[in-house]
Amino acid sequence: MNIFLSLLTSFFLGFLITPVVVMVLKKINMTEVPGGRKIHVGYIPSMGGVAIMLSSFFGLLAWLSFEQILETRYFLVALAIMFSVGLRDDLIELSAVQKLIGQCIPAFFVIIMADIRVSGFYGFMGIYELPYFVSVIISFFVLVVLTNSFNLIDGSDGLAGTLAVITLSFLGWWFYEANLIAYSLISFTIIGGIIAFLVYNWHPAKIFMGDTGSLSLGFALTVLVILFVDKNGTMAPWEGAKTSAPIAAGAALMIIPIYDTLRIFIRRALKGKSPFKPDKGHVHHFLIRMGLRHDQVALILGGVKCLFIAFAFGAFGASDHVVLPIMVIAAVSLGLWMDQQTLIHIKNNCMNSPAISEKQVFKAKIIPRKKPVISDKIFDNNKINMN
Numbered sequence: 001m002n003i004f005l006s007l008l009t010s011f012f013l014g015f016l017i018t019p020v021v022v023m024v025l026k027k028i029n030m031t032e033v034p035g036g037r038k039i040h041v042g043y044i045p046s047m048g049g050v051a052i053m054l055s056s057f058f059g060l061l062a063w064l065s066f067e068q069i070l071e072t073r074y075f076l077v078a079l080a081i082m083f084s085v086g087l088r089d090d091l092i093e094l095s096a097v098q099k100l101i102g103q104c105i106p107a108f109f110v111i112i113m114a115d116i117r118v119s120g121f122y123g124f125m126g127i128y129e130l131p132y133f134v135s136v137i138i139s140f141f142v143l144v145v146l147t148n149s150f151n152l153i154d155g156s157d158g159l160a161g162t163l164a165v166i167t168l169s170f171l172g173w174w175f176y177e178a179n180l181i182a183y184s185l186i187s188f189t190i191i192g193g194i195i196a197f198l199v200y201n202w203h204p205a206k207i208f209m210g211d212t213g214s215l216s217l218g219f220a221l222t223v224l225v226i227l228f229v230d231k232n233g234t235m236a237p238w239e240g241a242k243t244s245a246p247i248a249a250g251a252a253l254m255i256i257p258i259y260d261t262l263r264i265f266i267r268r269a270l271k272g273k274s275p276f277k278p279d280k281g282h283v284h285h286f287l288i289r290m291g292l293r294h295d296q297v298a299l300i301l302g303g304v305k306c307l308f309i310a311f312a313f314g315a316f317g318a319s320d321h322v323v324l325p326i327m328v329i330a331a332v333s334l335g336l337w338m339d340q341q342t343l344i345h346i347k348n349n350c351m352n353s354p355a356i357s358e359k360q361v362f363k364a365k366i367i368p369r370k371k372p373v374i375s376d377k378i379f380d381n382n383k384i385n386m387n
Helices: 002-027 049-063 066-091 096-113 132-153 159-177 181-201 210-234 246-253 255-270 283-289 294-313 320-352 356-366
Strands: none
Touching: 002 049, 002 181, 049 066, 049 181, 049 210, 066 096, 066 181, 066 210, 096 132, 096 210, 132 159, 132 210, 132 255, 159 181, 159 210, 159 246, 159 294, 181 210, 210 246, 246 255, 246 294, 246 320, 255 283, 255 294, 255 320, 283 294, 283 320, 294 320
16 A cells, blocks of 8 residues: 555545746756757756656655665665766766766765675576675665666667666566565655656656756666576565576667667677767667657657566566577567668658759749838938028
């Protein structure tokens, strides 16, 4: 019951807060200017993550018991720190080094203090348990990379929110089945805040979440996915809904950000460009070039993610040795097909569009140039000075 009430609390608060945030941001001129990598139209306020996180934190404080707060305190503190990092970056842009340092601090709380980390490979490649130091390094790397990967995917109306809701819905159910009630409540509470935000972020968006939202949600998702993978890999079958491919299941929960980041890095590296230089080569940019609307992009990528989750979790007892390679092949194949379809669509548009010279002639015929004509009555009301 508390889980349901917490979800409702965060939803209604987010629904009420978000329009206020929109109004305030417009008044102080905190808006995203279209152009360059920005594919929206008009001046849209950012920092909608403020409404998501405020409503979520209020719901958590209202419905988490004292024991549950003690159990999750390091995660909640880390999430609050990451929220402040995103807020600071939205208000005054941080350098890459400053942002990395800001992300390492909450990562320390989660990995070292809360002991939420990748403790092993759970039999994949014959590795079951990792040395503590190696486990910490891998966990830091995964946490920072996936947090920023989710941040990069936030480039289309409703996309990041839709992907987050799908992941958190699965995690909330799984944590409940595994008797991790506190983390189940956290998952569903954040869902309430995101759904309220999506009411205003769905295409055409009235507000964007900004780094305040995308970094916070990316961090929360990554931590909860790591917790899911580690608990699933080390638990007994009777302790919950266990899968035989925990790493593949965790990858499926973050499949879109993972694929998009790897694809971008590889493409830029092959072209001799910096992998960290922003451009319009992300998955959602390609789908929009195919002629799809923002809402269609969100639904399609959300549907693809659901298919990967269903396959990874219901792979009939197959291990990571089988499921993970199949997922990689499927993701690469879908990506190559998408690139091909995008190029075909762009070529067809170019072939069907008139040339520039034809456009100029066409305009000249419709709007012929006229010589200026002086009216005969222009001097009628003027008096002639005879001096």
